[in-house]
Amino acid sequence: MELTGAEILIECLKKEGVNTLFGIPGGAVIAIFDALYDEKQIRFILTRHEQAAAHAADGYARASGRVGVCIATSGPGATNLVTGIATAHMDSVPIVAFTGQVGTAMIGSDAFQEADIIGITRPITKHSYLVKDTSELARTVKEAFYIASTGRPGPVLIDLPTDVTKAKVEFVYPQKVNIRGYRPKYEGHPQQIKRVAQAIREAKRPVICAGGGVISSGATKELRELAEKTNIPVTTTLMGLGAFRSDHPLSLGMPGMHGTRYANNAIMESDLLIAIGARFDDRVTGKLDAFAPSAQIVHIDIDPTAISKNVAVDIPVVGDAKQVLKELNRIVDPKGQSEWNEKIKQWKKQDTLSYEASSTVIKPQYVIEQIYEVTKGKAIVTTEVGQNQMWAAQFYKYSRPRTFISSGGLGTMGYGFPAAIGAQIARPEDTVFDIAGDGSFQMNIQELATVVQYQLPVKVAIMNNRYLGMVRQWQELFFNKRYSATSLEVAPDFVKVAEAYGVKGIRVTHPKDVRDSIQEALATEGPVVLDFHIAPEEKVFPMVPAGKAINEMIERMA
Amino acid sequence: MKHTISVMVENHFGVLARVSSLFSGRGFNIDSLTVGETEDPTISRMTIVVEGDDRILEQVTKQLNKLIDVIKVIDMTGENFVERELLLIKVAATPAMRSEIMQIVNIFRAKIVDISFNSLTVEATGGKAKIDAIIGMLRPFGIKEIARTGRVAMLREFRGKV
Numbered sequence: 001m002e003l004t005g006a007e008i009l010i011e012c013l014k015k016e017g018v019n020t021l022f023g024i025p026g027g028a029v030i031a032i033f034d035a036l037y038d039e040k041q042i043r044f045i046l047t048r049h050e051q052a053a054a055h056a057a058d059g060y061a062r063a064s065g066r067v068g069v070c071i072a073t074s075g076p077g078a079t080n081l082v083t084g085i086a087t088a089h090m091d092s093v094p095i096v097a098f099t100g101q102v103g104t105a106m107i108g109s110d111a112f113q114e115a116d117i118i119g120i121t122r123p124i125t126k127h128s129y130l131v132k133d134t135s136e137l138a139r140t141v142k143e144a145f146y147i148a149s150t151g152r153p154g155p156v157l158i159d160l161p162t163d164v165t166k167a168k169v170e171f172v173y174p175q176k177v178n179i180r181g182y183r184p185k186y187e188g189h190p191q192q193i194k195r196v197a198q199a200i201r202e203a204k205r206p207v208i209c210a211g212g213g214v215i216s217s218g219a220t221k222e223l224r225e226l227a228e229k230t231n232i233p234v235t236t237t238l239m240g241l242g243a244f245r246s247d248h249p250l251s252l253g254m255p256g257m258h259g260t261r262y263a264n265n266a267i268m269e270s271d272l273l274i275a276i277g278a279r280f281d282d283r284v285t286g287k288l289d290a291f292a293p294s295a296q297i298v299h300i301d302i303d304p305t306a307i308s309k310n311v312a313v314d315i316p317v318v319g320d321a322k323q324v325l326k327e328l329n330r331i332v333d334p335k336g337q338s339e340w341n342e343k344i345k346q347w348k349k350q351d352t353l354s355y356e357a358s359s360t361v362i363k364p365q366y367v368i369e370q371i372y373e374v375t376k377g378k379a380i381v382t383t384e385v386g387q388n389q390m391w392a393a394q395f396y397k398y399s400r401p402r403t404f405i406s407s408g409g410l411g412t413m414g415y416g417f418p419a420a421i422g423a424q425i426a427r428p429e430d431t432v433f434d435i436a437g438d439g440s441f442q443m444n445i446q447e448l449a450t451v452v453q454y455q456l457p458v459k460v461a462i463m464n465n466r467y468l469g470m471v472r473q474w475q476e477l478f479f480n481k482r483y484s485a486t487s488l489e490v491a492p493d494f495v496k497v498a499e500a501y502g503v504k505g506i507r508v509t510h511p512k513d514v515r516d517s518i519q520e521a522l523a524t525e526g527p528v529v530l531d532f533h534i535a536p537e538e539k540v541f542p543m544v545p546a547g548k549a550i551n552e553m554i555e556r557m558a
Numbered sequence: 559m560k561h562t563i564s565v566m567v568e569n570h571f572g573v574l575a576r577v578s579s580l581f582s583g584r585g586f587n588i589d590s591l592t593v594g595e596t597e598d599p600t601i602s603r604m605t606i607v608v609e610g611d612d613r614i615l616e617q618v619t620k621q622l623n624k625l626i627d628v629i630k631v632i633d634m635t636g637e638n639f640v641e642r643e644l645l646l647i648k649v650a651a652t653p654a655m656r657s658e659i660m661q662i663v664n665i666f667r668a669k670i671v672d673i674s675f676n677s678l679t680v681e682a683t684g685g686k687a688k689i690d691a692i693i694g695m696l697r698p699f700g701i702k703e704i705a706r707t708g709r710v711a712m713l714r715e716f717r718g719k720v
Contacts, residue, residue: 118572119575122575122576122579123579123583126626127626130571130572147626179626180629181567181568181625181626181627181628181629182626303624304620304623304624305617305620305621305623305624308613308616309617
């Protein structure tokens, strides 16, 4: 049967099992929205800004493990997606973004709402397509979903000129994908895996560093098996939080700039560092020359370009974390508790993450601990970026994959709230908490309308210190307290803003009310904004100053 | 050091931009880049000559491989390969100077492809050293214009020791 390009697009989405689409309509995509109008199988979520549509698709993907899909019109609609696409690219999140484009005959003529979105997004997509003929549309969509979700996942963009979505052709959905330049390798080389097993056998002070790749490959069970079988302690990067239970005796928590002292010490003293699906970001390594000076480095990663990019690797294993770990677990020798385990136990006792409690002002760390307790550790937590993100990483204990959703690589303020929308739609039964800052929340605050429209019970907890707090912290510590442009004194009344959208708002100014307010939020059926007025000058500690080795940490003043 | 990289790519629009932006995004200046169809019309071969630190170039080679449209990457550096470039050069030449220029052209086994009252246009092919040499020899006559294709390269079939 002959279908229009727009109808073909909808059919393709259904074939790919897509049931949710985030976006905003516009002139160049009207035909697609017309085809969507009668569609029952696909739920369209109208966000109030295209950036939020991209983040929501990203949050949906991270919470579910499926591909998130968003759509925007040409020109400004498309450029508004850019930050969301870049966020997904840095954190290897599978999304497919559709953008409208002016008609093929007008491309390059500076037509109304024209932007070269393929050119603009080239460095921040895994791949992109400009569809010039409707007959290529079905194959293109099939390839896009395949590329986004396989290998190292990432965003794929499809640009759709208006004439391509209007023309009619015979619809045939291809059964298979065959891209000769793209053959992701899942199985690790057996010889390399043997070398890893040998290195583990010989190591006296081994450490595992698990990253986001463990979560995206679904390798948490295999990771736990490896750690328990060999008694190797595990540190999880920001992207890896939830890949290994943080209350496990072998857990070291997070490494790096705001990680635990014992994770950083363990890395620095290790003689074998096994990185799995982690990419040695500068926030993890600190001063590169001083990083893990006596360690032999094993790197298991599906992306060959991640290997030896920042840190020279001794034993690379290119492959999928789950498959490689399965193979490794089969051949690795069990190891008992060692002196190393004992030493780490002592470190963990001495250096627990802590803060100075207060009975008069609200400490953000206390709020996060209370959220953890009230939700019994079962919530999906999304974060904005900055202090709120680090406190959420430090003081909520994650035990399951896909429950900590945060912009790690790009560090996008304004990410958490729309990501929470995506996560809530992907996992309607779960409690979703966006741990926000007052600065970040205002970057996508308009999405309050979206949670009301679709009755999404997302809870937002604002750590309101009236500052761009992380920058303020750096100014205090490294720039002689010259607080240039970091004060947000002029701020809205968040409770009133919430109420104006039809969302329940609760202001909390005293520590004694923190727990009750969280309970009240959870007992409320719909969305809630909790505005916690926290100690304005509270800082994130410990901290590795930029450019220092990771064992040169600053602690809070006691 | 100088690297000669051969990249087999899908023959569609947009591929050149993806490849070249990998280099420009890292602040690399490409010495020369040529693209042309291969024996399979759906595949183009790019020959890229670039100067850069070996470690960074290894990264770039991996990044090239990661592009969906790239089918194969061969870094020919250190291998035995044939490399050629084509030169068109327009030299100022009064009738009196023509024979001297023609001698140089013969020595380099080049060709004269255009002539006028005050110029000769020469076509030459060869490796970089030969092309540089003929330009050097013609320079004293006065060079009006130069067009070089950039290098194409191919691995030699017999690479062993005799």
